[in-house]
Amino acid sequence: MNAASAEALSIVLLLMVLGCAVIRPWGLPEAVVAVPAAGAVIAAGAIPLDHAVAEAARLGPVIGFLAAILVLAQLCDDEGLFHACGGWMARRAAGSPRRLLVLVFVTASSVTAVLSLDATVVLLTPVVFATAARLGARAKPHVYACTHLSNTASLLLPVSNLTNLLAFAASGLSFTRFAALMALPWLVAIAAEYAVIRRFFATDLDAGAGAPATSVSPELPMFALLTVVGTLAGLVLTSVLGVDPAWAAAAGAAILAARALARRRTTAPAIVRAAALPFCAFVLALGIVVRAVVDNGLADALGRLVPAGTGLGALLAVAVLAAVLANVINNLPAVLVLLPLTAPIGPGAVLAVLLGVNIGPNLTYAGSLATLLWRRVVREHDTAVDLGEFTRLGLFAVSTALPLSVMALWVSLQVIGG
Incomplete structure (x- = not known):
């Protein structure tokens, strides 16, 4: 296959994969289209087999980590951790919607950073709906906070987002x-x-404030909480020892799984479902298709747009490019495309990409898979999401948060060093 044909095939298949991931026709998993597409680019010669194998080997530990974190988050929910968070927010809010918003920010930021953005979208958002209803507050500000923080608050730790793991x-x-x-x-x-x-x-x-909730809040599940803390400590330790952090995440998930199975709070099939294996297959297949696009010309085109250096201007340009690309082709393919171009520049450029692909997706529905998933969760609660309102909020939020966070990254690099 010549270069032009390989490039055209790779781009068409990438658009098909992303389109089906956004629309999910008949509710089919994202992998239904992505896996055959990955096979097609290999079979057609758009990507050499050894390049596909290398990409799979690079993504393998990341995907294993993702599966472990998803299981850990689901088991924490089974233990009642998110229900306890809802009770705590209701009690501390004391009937004030503004105070509830602060508590949602604290909770969603913490959950996203520690248990990943998927936990915030899938597990915390329904709790926030229930908590707002319990207080007689309007749910919209608090629910919108969940989707924005599932992206923005995932900047802190490598475990917070799949894009972070790759970066x-x-x-x-x-x-x-x-x-x-x-x-x-x-x-x-x-x-x-x-x-x-x-x-x-x-x-x-300012509207819809109700009386403080008077019911007794659920007890905090200390075993689950301590397991999460222990898992974080394990992640730090494995990093110091040079061990793949997926092992620490798997250990935390295994501890909670063993307890839940012993107490018959879950089943082995439920644990397997929590690992989201079809989604993991989608990520792997998407990586191979994106690698084919990169190998067949996209890397050269974007390479001319990526500035060298880690000065403030260069970091801002990289972050803006990443944000634009995330809203055009989704943040996961965007980070896969940009990392090979920015990694040789240094960690500062890589982290600037991360700012763009994590904050930028708040602008559009298609910016991240988490936002698409959040939209489905909201619809399940009979709440409409207005596209114009979502976009206006996104314009204000991204245009404010992205440049300020880039400046903060530049300061961190000057003080700590990259």
């Missing part, structure tokens, strides 16, 4: 150094999101 592997940073460099951008981005959402939904936050 972490490419950056060459340790777990603790990654977190140290991203701590200030994380805080700045969350503060910017809070200011925008509070102002955007001021009318909703």
